[in-house]
Amino acid sequence: MGRYVRYLFTAIYFVFLSTSTAQTIDGEEKSVLKEFQDTDQPAQRFQVFFNSLDRYNVNSAYDWLDTIKIYLANSEKTEDTIASRLYQIMQAQVYNDLGEYDKSTVLAKELMDAKDSFDVAYQKVILDVLDDNYANLQLYDKQIEVREEKRELGITENVAFYDIYSNLGLYREAWQQYAQEVKPTIADNDSYGLAKYHTKMGNYLRLDDSAPTALKELNKAKGYLNVYLNDVSIQNSESDIFEAELLKARIDGGIAKCHVELGEYETAIPLLEKSIEVLKTSASNADQSEVVENSLFLAEANLQEDAFSKAKTILDMEFDNISVLQTIKRNSLLAAYYDKIESYKNAAAYYKRNERIEDSLAEKQSTIIKQQLVTIVANKNLQNSQRMIDEQKRNIELIRSDMKAKDERINLVFISLIFTLLGFAGLVYAYLKSIKNQRLIAEQKHIIENSLVEKDSLLKEIHHRVKNNLQMVSSLLSLQTKNTRSKAAIVALEEGKSRVKAMALIHQKLYQNDDLSVIEMQGYIESLINSVQSVYKKGGHNISITIDAEGTELDIDRAIPFGLILNELVSNSFKYAFPENDENGKIYIHLRKNGDQGYFEYTDNGVGLPEDTDERSHSSMGIRLINRLVNQLQSKLNVDRNVEGVRFWFNFS
Structure with missing residues (x-):
């Protein structure tokens, strides 16, 4: 029924x-601008402007700008300060909608200087405009300041940082933080909220080159949205239905883009066409950017299906506020189109355009964005660490004050007893002194134990943060590798990334251990070998690796050099020891430490070292690094070439 x-x-x-x-x-069709003009009060006009589903349905943003300027001029003539500021907020939003983010930012900042004259609702609108401006201007450090200010005002909506990670291209960090911060806030019966959550998760996964997984998330989102739309117990307003249709169009667009990336072009084309048609009705800058993105994917799908004229028609369209990356993609698609119709001169022209744009990006944007990211992360960690230290200081001061007060009270008791009980002074004093000492010892023991636990937790947190920062450096090196054409530079960056991972692994093992003073080397070496294999042997390998370090533990001062030495030796074996066939390849790693004396040995049965190894050691970064690390361990590296392959060994203390 x-x-x-x-x-x-x-x-x-x-x-x-x-x-x-x-x-x-x-x-x-009813004009929102006409409704705006027919309204008498500035506050009511403000509500019409920001609550309209599509304020540009009949009149353009320039029509709105001219109208708002007239009302602003009239309110300034009558010295109506409140009305003037409301019109300035609307003017800032229109500049934002037109893509004139600099003008919008200047106006919004002037309004925030007078924020005390606004209530929180108006301040939120201004901060939202600034937030969007800084995002489009790629000023992510300023965007974070805006969100911190929102938190201070008690505004909880849109104050996370996952979208900033996404804008920086760190999609894995984006979806991990989004899942951590947003999923717990959504009720199990909130179908619409779950649809929005899985939509964003799917988009982040697709951008992180995980199209099959992204497709599953987006299909989940579509299922939840269908439940929401078909739930007869919910009374949806016209605005709710409009927003749901926009969300459905975003989901269809995301599913279609996954199909394009998976080579399923015929399935993608109708979904993209439907999504573009609906999203064009939205006044949101994000949705209009999505229209551009979906159009480029539609052109790509048509090119792959040999529908050249359709693809060219799409690529010749004039898009508002097209981003630099979207421009690069459009140029690439136009070049591909001309390649397919054998107009190679035109194709070459578009390839050259992209080269100039990418060179400009590499020089002007990439470094700035990465510097901002490092600054943001460093500042966040510094602030958190400082907060923890300040809090610990306050707790210590409270404990000291409490102990001082107790001491004063006990001393008063003793003085009273001395003056009132002279006959029992010696016995009572000795007895009470003994009780006091035991209590003080117990309290001090408790304080020391708590302090040790806090210090261990803080030390683990520091190692965790160091590991995360080193992983961030590794991610930055990966980003730089993608923007580098020189093979030598790519090799150097990959080697650098491998060394950073070796150090990060040390800190990971430390904060995972109960004992923070030493690292169990057998497990660490196994993890390090797996990390190096993932770089040089992506598809699997046949080399047999034997690790003999069971029960050996080293402190961090020795573990880091050992990790870097092993990273270099294993990398060299993978790269050079087995150039033709690794079927019978073997690597043996032996590490022992008895008391103050230790021994390390590394052997492989590869082709061995070349004759000019001694000459190369002065120019090879890897060999020089190994020698310096061995010297750091107050030892000397020995090389045995008489065995099959090569053998490195040294003693250390």
Whole structure:
């Protein structure tokens, strides 16, 4: 019975939608600007402006700007300060909608200087405009300041940082933080909230080159949205239905883009066309950027399906506020189009355009963005560490004050007893002194134990942060590798990334251990070998690796040099020891430490070292690094070339 009722309501909804559409076609579409002009009070005009579903449905943003300027001038003539500021907020939003982010930012900052004259709701609107401006201007450090200010005002909406990670291209960090911060806030029965959550998760996963997983997330989002739209117990307003249709278009666009990346172009094309048609009705800058993105994917799908004229028509369209990366993609698609129709001169022209844009990006944007990221992360860690230290100091001061007060009270008791009980002074004093000492010892022991626990936790947190920062450096090196054409530079960056990972692994093992003073080397070496294999042997390998370090523990001062030495030796074996066939390849690693004396040995049965190794050691970064690290361990590296392959060994203390 419930299923038939749901079908009945669905049919009524579509009849209503068809009737509304027919009325819109038969009559003139209602102008939001006309409604704005017919309203008398500035506060009511403000509500019409920001609450309209599509304020640019009939009149352009320039029409709105001219109208708002007239009202602003009139309010300034009558010295109506409140009205003037409301019109300035609307003017800042229109500049933002037009893509004139600098003008919008200047105006919004002037308004924030007078924020005390606004209530929190108006301040939120201004901060939202500034937030979007800084995002489009790629001033992510300023964007974080805006969100911190929102938190101080008690505004909890849109104050996370996952979208900033996404803008920087760190999509894995973005979806991890999004899942951590947003998922716990969504109720199990909130179908619409779950649809939005899985949509964003799917988009982040697709951007992180995980199209199959992203497709699963986006299909989940579509399922939750269908539940929301078909739930007859929910009374949806016109605005709710419009937003749901926009979300459905975003989901369809995301699913289609996954299909394009998976080579399923025929499935993607109708979804992209439908998504573009709906998203064009939105006034949101993000949705208009999505229209551009979906159009480029649609052109790509048509090119792959040999529908050249359709693809060219899409690529020749004029897009508002197209980003630099989207421009690069459009140029690439135009070059591919001309390649397919054998107009190689035109194709070469578009390839050259992209080279100039990418060179400019490499010089002007990439370094700035990465510096901002490092600064943001460093500042965050510094602030958190300082807060923890300040809090610990306050706790220690409170404990000291409490102990001092107790001492003063006990001393007063003793003085009173001495003056009132002279006959029992010696015995009572000795007895009470003993009790006091035991209590003080117990309290001090408790304080020391708590302090040790806090210090261990803080030390683990520091190692964790160091590991995260080293991983961030590794991510930055990966980003730089993608923007580098020189093979030598790429090799150097990859080697640098491998060394950073070796150090990060040390700190990871430390904060995972109960004992923070030493590292168990057998597990560390196994993890390090797996890390190096993932770089040089992506598809698997046949080299047999034997690790004999069971029960050996080293402190961090020795573990880091050992990690870097092993990283260099294993990397060299993978790269050079087995150039033709690794079927019978063997690597043996032996590490022992008895008391103050230790022994390390590394052997492989590869082709061995070349004859000019001694000469190369002065120019080879790897060999020089190994020698310096061995010297740091107050030892000397020995090389045995008489065995099959090569053998390195040294003693250390």
